[in-house]
Amino acid sequence: MSRGLFSCLGRGRSHDRPAATADTASEENRRGGVVLVELFSSQGCATSPEAEVLLSRLGRGDFELDVPVIVLAYHVDYWDYNGWKDPFGSSSSTVRQKAYVEALRLDTLFTPQFVVQGGAQCVGTDQEAMLSAIASAPRFPAPTFQATFQRPSPDSLQVTLSGALRNKIDGQGAKVMVALYESGLVTDCTRGDNKGKVLANDYVVRGFEKLCSVKDISAKKTVSGTTTFPLWEGFSGDKCGVVVFVQNAAHQILGVQSIALPENL
Structure with a gap:
């Protein structure tokens, strides 16, 4: 499905990495810390439920990773016109995704989309690309709040x-x-x-x-x-x-x- 500037994607590959990582930590620090994985999703997108399953599995530790992760799911609102209004969709989630589109120099918004550590992205149904992005992400010490x-x-x-x-x-x-x-x-x-469908979201x-x-x-x-x-x-x-x-x-x-x-x- 693709309408206007928005796309709802399935299994196509899209995996971008930044040209350079932030220089605010030493190489030793990069080997420690936690990776943030953000999913941009919508209940109005046919392929988002598959990505939501991946996110839930990632959050509960189903994958054998050498890297600790924290996950978040942002439900966008630009599919709300398509017959179903996502009860968790918000304009602020759409604004956040747009900022990543600009920062990562992408052509368009799409769902589902994983963004890893703010510097790499892939289609939300592409498990291999998601795990690869996590493994190669720069890591920094966690705050101590x-x-x-x-x-x-x-x-x-x-x-x-x-x-x-x-x-x-x-x-x-x-x-x-x-x-x-x-x-x-x-x-x-x-x-x-x-x-x-009965949609489960975490x-x-x-x-x-x-x-x-x-x-x-x-x-x-x-x-x-x-x-x-x-x-x-x-x-x-x-x-x-x-x-x-x-x-x-x-x-x-x-x-x-x-x-x-x-x-x-």
């Missing part, structure tokens, strides 16, 4: 983070981003290209905020900030988690950390 959580109101979650980025940030600067995700989602799809980004911007700071300097997420009906902390990552102006990921929510939040 400590988190506190509060519920200022029944429909909001406040997250306060404080810790070191463990990577020097140069004059080009970087952003510290926070994603709130939810797993164990099940949807009966009654229209569109996935009509009649690690779905339900909120995405900037904690702070940083520039010219050492790896050991303490960084702090607070962000608040609006919550949805049926929110359960047992199904959710928080991912914090550092991303530079070239959209490369310079460190990522996963934080569990406390019980009985």
